[in-house]
Amino acid sequence: MRVPLSWLRDYVDFDLPIDEVAELLTNGGLEVESITAVGLPGAELEWDRERIVLGRLLRVEQHPDADRLVLATVDYGAAETKTVVTGAPNLFPYIGRGDLSAEGLFSPLALEGATLYDGHKDGRVKAKLKGRPLRGIYNDAMLCSEKELGISDEHEGIILVTSDELRVTSSDRSSPVARHPSLVTPDLPGTPLADVLGDAVLEIAILPNTARATSIIGVARELAALIGAEFRPPSYDVVMDGPSIDGRVTLSTENPELNPRFVAMVIEGVRQTPSPYWMQYRLRLVGQRPINVVVDISNYVMLEVGQPNHTFDYDVLRRRADVYAPGDPIHIVTRLPHPGETLTTLDGATHKLEPYNILVTDPAGNLSVGGIMGGLESEITDGTSGAATTNVLLEAAAWDFINIRRSANALDIHTEAAYRFSRGVHPSLAMLGARRAAELLRQLAGGTVAQGIVDNYPRPPEPVVVDLDPVYARKLSGLDLSLDQMGEMLARLGFTVENQGDRLRVVAPDHRMDIEGPHDLVEEICRIYGYDRIPSTRLADTLPPQRSNVKLEREERVRDTLVRLGLQEVWSYRITSAAREARLLPGAPPDDRPYVTLSNPPAPDRNVMRHTILSSVMEAASNNTRHAERVALFEIGEVYISGEDGLLPDELTRLAMVMTGKRDPRSWAAGSEAKFDFLDLKGVLDAFFADLHVEIAYEATSHPTYRPGRTARLLAGERQIGLMGELHPGVVKGFELRVDRDQPVLAADLDLEALLPLIPNFYRYDSLLTYPPVREDLALVVDVGVPAAAVESALRQSGGVLLRDVTLFDVYEGSQLPPGKKSLAYHLTFQAPNRTLTDEDVSKQRGRLLRLLEQQLGAKLRE
Amino acid sequence: MLEELENKYKEATDALDAAEGRAALEAWYRDTLGKKGGIYLLTRNLGALSAEERPAYGRRLNEVKAGLEAAYGEKLALAEDAELQAQIAAGALDVTLPGRKPAEGRVHIITRTLRDLYRVFGDMGFQVYRTRDVETDEMNFELLNFPPHHPAREMQDSFYTTDEGVILRTHTSAGQIRAMRDYYPEPIRVVLPGMCYRNEQVTARSEMQFTQLELLAVGDNITFADLKGTLTEFARRMFGADRQTRFRASYFPFTEPSAEMDISCFLCNGKGCNICKYTGWLEILGCGMVHPTVLRNGGYDPQKYFGFAAGLGPERIAMLKYGIDDIRQFWANDLRFLEQF
């Protein structure tokens, strides 16, 4: 909503700098998003107060040596007059008419040294006015067009208006367009133009509960309440002295729940002229293009009081009535569309109608989409019938805001009217808007208002009455205010307040459709009191019982552990597609579990919630292989698995890791060029589980995601908690990782729902032993098919309490062994808690170990 | 004999004086005091001496040996020291060389930001309470006082699923009702973190997926003044002890009164810069007192219970703190970005 300060001043007096007005409104909930100054300090083109002034036209003569130039003599408040050489076409009618001072014609006069926009150049190019001869006559001043002043792009002629047109004559008071503190008389030649037309336009953000601020008077009312000034609404009086409307127009509303009120008035003999300059100027400031006085008044009233309204060509409606009901009144009906009905709007577009689009019609057909846009057929066009005047049927109605919202969205028509109606306009405003528009058509366009108003308002809504308990107000706000203080603040906003001693009985004004209960009144009180004046206090309420938060704490611990092990955490989009995820299953049937599927996906390849987090990490790895030599990533997050029954999917926490590329970060002092392989991932996982104190067993397995022979499942007891291994080359290709041929890409995918509960809260530490350890090396020959884990576990189980540690240090397969055999060499550490071990002790242990391993695994000591 | 001893002593002393460096000294020792050394061998002369001469010779020989041992010890210590100095001198490094990089990882910037938030709010007694991403329209909107077709819904464009009434949550406020129904009738102080989704054009300024942290307090003694105090303390711990806060009236369907909180710009200290758009203020969060309808939907009697809620954007906080100019970086997972935090 754009709000010129000068327009606000019609309804509220304030003497504050613009920035303070903006801050007051912003803090009060009407956020001022920008301030655009026109002519004033801060404007793109500031009007020099000395050199750009109001001039009164005294005389216009033909230039002696140029047909297309005139000499205009202007009084600008100085002792001498100024004669200006100009080609402005709107001065030509005044050539040779002698003394014009009685005409009261005014124009902005720029004097030498003033900075203006160059009217002859495209866009806005600043130029300083310099004196120079024009066809032999020296010229050092200029009468200005709107373009030269930065008001609009209009450069057809200079601004040339009567003092009446500079003045708002629309209300019962006449107030200057811009009321400067020095109180300007706009018809005083020499007045700085900045004091007459200078302005600042506030752009105010409208929130769903600030529909009341979609009008100038709405903003003025708020400002008045915030500064404690008087709010003066415009007059809604109308002089009705035309022939009665009775018997000329009848109304019926078929759906009063969608169209609670319809007000119609007739204004005859309206002159189709441009609207007065002050009105055009205000419309331009708020970004509207002036059209003619009828359209401009309709728009002006909508902006001023917030009631959208519509002007139909009365004669067109009458001619239609002559067909459907000769001699009977024009019959306006609001109704829902017939099946298949279409409507052609003012902009020429034909719309298919939804069953809930409410229409304004007559028996001959439809006239407009109610509250949204007028139809082409009944539009008032300039000089349709060749007549100098038009007769107008004025409509101001009320519409259900949700239905307007749905309709405007469905029809994709977003007019200023729909904008307001879809946020809520109280039906009481329809009458005020109609009266205001009718009176302006009378005053500014010479119309005669028919006596009587047709008003269809079957069920006026009950006023909203709220009781405000001061204890409740204090408990909610933390403010200790008396009932009178609160009542006074509410009254400033237009609420009717009755102090009942122990409470306030408050009636919300019609424009406050957002008020439902006492909490809303407390917000109003806080707003007007000033949020910044409310104290800041520390919570004194009882602290709730604290709960344990094991899952989060363990997740965070998993993050810290993985980071310490050299992996970088990533967070990915959780919206993916089946095709993206299917890349994890090359040559295998796709995942057939149902996805959580978006009905309005942001992109065709982002249409479901992910089933797997490994796919997310693979995408991150793929992107990073374009520039990084070492990629080691992990992500922890949810996957979304639709359950068999129930509405909502299971959201399950998963962890995936991907490692590929150089083991050591690149450094001038680099260690190895070696790349990550299976054992790097295995080492990370070993350290990871050791850190978490979770016992995990690895078992060879196969899975389409992983390379056969390099895949393990992770077992916690009998339960599988994840998979790890080298990725299948088809997966690496599918995700387009930029890796060398044969470069391993390692991955692990773990179910944290299963893993996290296994992390123990308590575990025993091993006492540090003081008696010396004895170290023994042992190389065992076993069949190649025997897993190393089996050998190590047999060693640990057989070693008894004295065997403290088992570390594999060599694996050998080759010519020195019989085919089908491999050798595993271990460092064994024996240690007793209570004595120094003897050679005899150790050799006894060793002998026992060898016997047991031979029995269990067919292992033999390597010779 | 004694004369020979004195001569040898003189010889040995000269030789010791001449010997430089540890190797030469050790050779001198071998040749002089070692088992086959010249001085050592003089011991043999004792046998050839008369009983009268022997004590004097013996005494003198011991004196000579001791003298030479001492002189040698002194000189060797000097030599060893010199050697060490030389070694140290030769071992000087360019200490400005970059070090060998350890293999390191980091937590994601959002993890880090959330942890900061958990810590600050945790100190004030707020515990983390997580709820689901895929939510019902009822939890996300209706119970939070957003009726169907209400204009407030247009503030948040939702992703809908093919299941009627199931959407991706547009804000973590969606967890408010779940938390209330879980805690009732206890008082509540929780933060609700999580991923949210809105059907918005992805640009440098807006994302279709983003994290939020919702703050929720419910009890029988909680006022708007407490909301201001709590959030002001939060702002000072998160952004610096001298931050000023400003509360502006605003609108959210699920709070009343509602406010936006701004903090004085920590980049320019409120003087105005391009980050705060020359206002001196940065928009940080939206907040308000829990709407009575929402309290009622959560099971709490709005005549007896009051509460406040606030919603923060961890990405926005990180963007302001680290000058990140493109919100798309957060989920792009580029190591060159992630490794900076």
Ligand SMILES: [Zn+2]
């Ligand atoms: Zn700043």
